Amino acid sequence: MPRPDTLAIHAPERLLAWALVLVCVALLFAQAPHGGAFYWSDSPRHALNGVFVMDMIKAMPIDDPTGYAYRYYAQYPALTILFYPPLFYAISAPFYAVLGVSHETALLVVAIHYLALGLGCWRLARYWLPAAPSLAFAVLVLWLPEVAFWGRQVMLEVPAFAFLVWSAVAVMAYLRGGPPRWLYLGAALLVLGMYTKISVAYMAVVYAALIAQRDGWEVLRNRHHWWVAGLSVVGLLPLAVLTLKFGQANLQSVTGVADAVASRASWQGWVWYLQQIPAQAGWPLTLLGLAGAIMAAWRRIPGLGFWWLGFAVGYLFFSSIDLKEARHSVFLLPSVVFFAVLCVHTVVPPRLGRWAHAALAMLVLATVGLTVWTRPVFYVQGYAQAAAEVARLAPRDSTVMFSGYRDGSFVFSMRAREDRRDLQVMRADKLLLGVAVRRELGVEQKGLTEAEIAEAINANGVHYVVMQPGFWIDLEAMQRFERVMASDQFEAVARIATPANHNAHETELVIYRNKGAVSPRRQSGDIELRIINRSISAQ
Template identity: 85%
Template sequence: MPHPDAMPIIAGRERLLAWALVLLSLALLFAQAPHGGAFYWSDAPRHALNGVFVMDLIKAMPLDDPAGYAYRYYAQYPALTILFYPPLFYAISAPFYAVFGVSHETALLVVALHYLALGLGCWRLARFWLPAAPSLAFAVLVLWLPEVAFWGRQVMLEVPAFAFVVWSAVAVMAYLRGGPVRWLYLGAALLVLGMYTKISVAYMGVVYAALIAQRDGWAVLRNHHHWWVAALAVVGLVPLAVLTLKFGQANVQSVTGVADAVASRASWQGWVWYLQQIPAQVGWPLVALALVGAALAAWRRLPGLGLWWLGFAVGYLFFSSIDLKEARHSVFLLPSVVFFALLALQTLSPARLQTWALGVLVLATASLTAWARPVYFVDGYARAAAEVARLAPRGSTVMFSGYRDGSFVFNLRAREDRRDLHVMRADKLLLGVAVRRELGVEQKGLTEAEIADAINANGVHYVVMQPGFWIDLQAMQRFERVMTSAQFEEVARIATPANHKAHETELVIYRNKGQVAERPQGKEIELKIINRRIPAS
C-alpha cells in the first residue's frame, strides 16, 4: 500500500484503461436496464417527470407566477414531486430532454452519465491507497455491486448523489495529502451539490471535518480557510433547508418516526438492520474478504484509512438513526466494504496471482448481479398511454386508478402530440392518502352515483384502471362497480408483463358514455404530502 501521505502518480495508459473498463461496465449494465416506459419503483417516473417539468418551466418562463405554473402542471400531471426532493438532478436532466426528447431512455442517459462519473471517481479515490490494478478493480466492483446496479439502472437519485460524494472525497483527500486549499473548497462544493441531489449524503461533512481535525489538531480552528469553507457551505444549503422545511415534511417525518418502520430506531433491531442487508447488497465473497481485511487493518494498525473507517461508521450511525429504513439508503457505505475486501486480497494473495484473483472477484460479483439481482420492470404503461392518446377527445381528462400512477403519467407526458390531455387520479377523488397508504388513508364516502357524477363533472372521457387496486377499501369497491355499470364501456385490456411478482397483471381502459361536462376550471386538489390545497387549473 502506498505511503499514507503520498499523492498518487497516474500514468496515461492507466487513465485510458480506467475509462475503457468503466465504459465497458456501463455498456453491459445498461444493456439490461428496463426502458420504454417500463418503470418499476414508484419514485422513478416521478424523478423522470420532475426533470421534464424543469424543461417545460424554462420554456414557458412564467416569471409572473412560477408557483402557479407548478400547481397547474401538477394538476395536469399529478405525479410531480419537484419540491419534495432536492432539485439538482432535475435541473441536469432538463437540457437532455430538450435535446433528445422526453423519454424513459433520455432519463436513463442522465443516470448513466452519473454512473460514469461514479466509476471514474471510485478508481481515482482508491488510487490514494491502492496500486493501479486493485484501484481499477475497486471501481468496477462498486459499479457491479448488486445494490448499486439494481438502483443505478433506474431513474433514482442514489447513483447521481453517489457520484458527487465520491468526487468530493477525491478532492478532500487531495487536500489532506498536501494539495492546495482549493481542493478543500472543491470538495465542499461537490458535497453541497450531492446534498442538492439527495440530502442524506450530508453525513460525509462530519467525516471530512473529523479527518481534517485529526491531521491538524487544534490548529484546524486557526485556519481561516476552514471557516470560509464551512460558512460558504452553510450559505449554499440555506435554499435547500427552506425547501425541505416548507415542502419536505414527509422526509422530516421519516427521520423522526414512521408508523410502518421495518425496525424502529428505538429497538436493537433498528441498529443492526443495515448490517443484515450487506450480504445481499454486495455478495458473500466480498463480505468475507472485507471482514478479513478490516481485521488485518485493525491488527496491523495501518495508518491513513480514516476515510474508510469513519465513512462507514458515521454513515451507519446516521442511517440507523433514521426510522424509515430501506436497503438502498445505505449504498454509500458499500465502498468501505469493497475497499477492505481488496485490502485483504492484496495482503494475502501472492503477487503473481493478484491480477487473476482480482479478475475472479470482479467476475463473481458481476455474475451475481446479472443473474441474481436483475432490475425489475413492469411494462404496458406506455401502450396504455398511447391507446388513450389515440382515443381521447382534445382537452379532455383521463382518469387513472392504479398503483403505478407515476408510470402512466410520465408516459402520457412523453406523448408530445397530446399535451392537451389532463390526468386525474381516482385516489384523489375517492381517498385522502398521507404520502403512502401505510401512513394513513381516509375514505371520502362517495356513493356510486356520486362517483359517476363526479367523473362526468371533471370532464373524464376515458378511465384507465388496474383491476383489484386497493379493493379492500369500500370506496375502491364502489369505484369498480361504477366501471362495470351501463355508463362505462370497456374498450381495451392491456397486459402489464413484469419480471417479478408485481401488483398488477393488466390495465383496463373504459369509455365514459355519460353526459361528460367540459373540464372544470379552478377546482382544488388536496396535496397531503405538503399539507396544502392547490387550484386544479
C-alpha cells in the same frame, strides 16, 4: 509499498480506467428496463420532475411560477419537484430539450452519473492502492448488487453517489497536502450531492474529523476552514427552506414512521443495516471485506481513517433514521469493497502479484455473475402502451382518469406523448381517498356514493378511464369505483397486459369509455397534497 498518492497516474492507466468503466456502464445499462417500464414508484416521478423543469424554462412564467407549477401538477399529477432536492432535475432538463421526453433520456442522465461514479471510485482508491486493485475496486462498486439494482433506474442514489465520491477525491487531495482549493472543491461537490439527495450530508462529519485529526487545534486557526464552513451553510440555506416547507414527510421518516421495519428505539434497528450487507454486496465481498477490516485493525495499517470513519459515521446516521430501506445505505458499501480489495492486495506477497490480480479478477467475475443472475432490475410493462391507446382515443382537451398502483408510470408516459399535450390526467385516488404519502401511513375514504362518483367523472371531463382491476378493493370507496366502471355508463374498449419480471401488483390495465353526459374539462379545481400538508387551487 510506496504511497500511491505520490505516484503519477500515467495516460495509459487513465485510458484503461475510462475504457473499463465505460464498458461496465454500457453493459449495465444494456439490461436496464426502458420504454416506460418503471418499477419503483419514485422512478417515473424523478423522470417527470426533470421534464417539468424543462417545460417551466420554456414557458418562463415569471409573473406566476407557483400558479404554473400548480397547473402542471393538475395536468400531470405525479410531480414531486419540491419534495426532493432539485439538482438532478435541473441536470436532466437540457437532455430532455435536446433528445426529447422519454424514459431512455432519463436513463442516459443516470448513466452519465454512473460513469462519473466509476471514475471517481478509481481515482479515490488510487490514494491507497496501485493501479490494478484500484480498477478492481471501481468495477466492483459499479457491479455491486444493490448499486446496480437501483442505479439502472431513474433514482437519486447513483447521482448523489457520484458527487459524494468526487467530493471525497478532492478532500483527500487536500488532506494529502494539496492547496486549499481542493477543500473548497470538495465542500462544493458535497453541497451539490446534498442538492441531489440530502442523506450524503453525513460525510461532512467525516471530513471535519479527518481534518481535525491532521491539524489538531490548528484547525480552528485556519481561515480557509471557516470560509468553507460558512460558504457551505449559505449554499445550503435554500435547501433547508425547501425541506422545512415541503419535506415534512422526509422529516417524519427521521423521527418516526408507523410502518418502520425496525424502530431506531430497538436494538434490531441498530443492526438492521448490517444484516443487509450480504445481500447488498454478495457473500464473497462481504466475507473478504470483514477479513480485510480485521486484518487492517490487527496490523494497525495507518492512513485508513477515511474508510473507518466513512462507514462508522454513515452507519450511525442511517441507523438513527426510522425509515429503513436497503438502498439508503449504498454509500457505506465502498468501505466493504475497499477492505476486500485491500485484503487480497496485502495478503498475496508482492512476488506473486499476478496471483493477486487473478484473485481480484475472480472476485470481479463472481460479483458480476451474482448481480446478473440474482438482482436484475425489476420492470412492469404496458403503461406506455395504455397511454398510446388513450392518446389515440381521447377527444381533444379532455381528461383521462387513472386508477392503479403505478400512477407515476402512466402520468410520465402521457407527458411523453408530445402529440397529446392537450390531455389532462386525473387520479382516481385523489377523488376518492386522502392518502398520507403512502397508504401504510394512513388513508381516509371520502365516502362518495356510486352516483356521486359517476357524476364527478362526468363533471371533470373524463371520457376515458384507465383502471388496474382489483386496486385497493379492500377499501369500500374503491369497491364503489369498480362497481361504477361495471355499470352501463362505461364500456371496456381495451385490455392491456402488464408483464413483469417479478411478483407485481397488477396483471393488466383496462381502458373504459365513458358513455355518459360528459361536461367540458374543468378549468379550475382544488387538489389536496398531503405529501406537503396543503391544498392547492389550480386555475
